[in-house]
Every structure is written in C-alpha cells, then in structure tokens.
Amino acid sequence: MVYLTRKAEFSASHYYHNPDFTPEENLRTFGKCNNPHGHGHNYTLEVTVKGEVDPRSGFVVDLKQLKEVMHREVLDAMDHRFLNKEVPEFFTRIPTTENLAIAIWQRLETKLEKAKLHRVRVYETPDLFVDFYGEVS
C-alpha cells in the first residue's frame, strides 16, 4: 500500500453561530468567531489517498484526475466564498474546521477513481488543523 498526498489552498470566510443558542451562549461558546459579518482564513487542504501501485503506470492514482476532482468539488465551491451563505453543507452545519474536513471528505469520497480516500486534513492556520478519516464515531 502506498499513500499519496496532494495539497491545495483556498481562502474563505465564515462565522460560528448556532440558532438554537441564546446570543450569550453563542458568544460564550464561539467568542470572536461569532461575529455575524464573518472573518477569513487561508486554508490549506491535504488529501491523502491510498492504493497499490499500478505495475504499468507506476501510479497509485492519476494525479491529474485527483487534482481535477479537488478543484471541481472543493476549490470551485469554496475558494473566495462565505462558507455559511454559499456552501450548502453550511446552511445547517457550523463551518468549523472539523465540519469542513467532514464536508470535503463527503464531496471527494465517491468521486475518486481507483485510489481510496485515506485522510482529509484541513489547516485553518499553520497552528490549527483537523484530520478526518471517514470514521462515523
């Protein structure tokens, strides 16, 4: 088994708010991230796929295809967007880094040919990142 990781960057804005919470609860839980006008990050995405090396091509995955899927499913939808207002997953889910990693996994999982998705890592800043391996619980 060989693991291959492809990186991409996108920039987006978001804010954290749970409509079931009181304003005080929202502020206590989310702090400055509760600002309804949003704030932004330069996200770095790392997508790791795994598979056996094809004996003819020497590839685990066609990198061109992986890159295209990542662009179509993630970057086109999220780059330079306000996640809460423009990305359907976040109309109902809070766009935390955890939920972003899960949403990206769900967008990519069924679109990959041959190689199997192993890990989605999303850096919100260089000092904060989340890994999701598709584990339900």
Place this chain on the structure above:
Amino acid sequence: MKAYLTRRYRFSASHRLHCEEMSAEENRATYGKCNNPYGHGHNYTLEVTVSGAVDQSTGMVCNLLDLDGFVGREVVSRYDLENLNTVQEFAQIVPTTENLCIEIFEIMQRGFAHAHLETVRLEETLMNSFEYSGNNPTRP
C-alpha cells in the same frame, strides 16, 4: 463523525543533558555538546492532537478555549523561559526531548478531560521531533 484536532504551541527553554550515574567521560561521549554544564536552549514547538466525536451543536471536537487554556496554563507557562533541569519532574530524569514529550503527554492525560488525548509531538529544532501516543492511540 470522529475527527482529530491538532494545535501547535511554542515555548523556549534551556536544558543540560547529564546523567549522574555516568562518569564525566561517559556523559561527554553520550551527550556531546549537550553536556555543557552551563546548559543551552531551544525554541520548542509543541503539537497536541485530541480526538472525539464532533458535537453537532458546536461543530467541534473540543472548544479551543478549553484546549488553549489548559495547555497555556499547565504546559507552556510551566516550561516557557525556564531551565528544565530546575523543574521538579527533571530533578531525577534527564530533560531530553523524549522525556519532555512523555511528561507533557502525562500532564495532558491527568488533567485534560474535554477530548481524548491522542498524541503529543514535540519539535526541538526544525530537524528533530519526537512523538508519544501512550498506550491508547486510536488513529487509523
């Protein structure tokens, strides 16, 4: 849905690697320049990984305010700008980055209850890093 959250922190400290049970020659042979009796320092980078189910009401594995608060209080302020050899836990053991990594893992495991502690990774320099996951790593 289970996710793994990693947060990076920084602190600077000095240490001297020296084992009382070894002769002066053996200490020098084992630790080289790190045996200098005056000590030397590093800018450490600490990575703490916690895991757990993502709480659907907050979208979080654990609130960063809790994680940052705990690590700031119990780890960073304990070691930042200190001489590690003078800290109680290193009175009897050599403050190598291996031992410091294990010590930080144990501080986290004893006191941090907001998520499962997965891994502590400590960079001594950009070239050296150490990782400890105790006996209960769950990462695939």
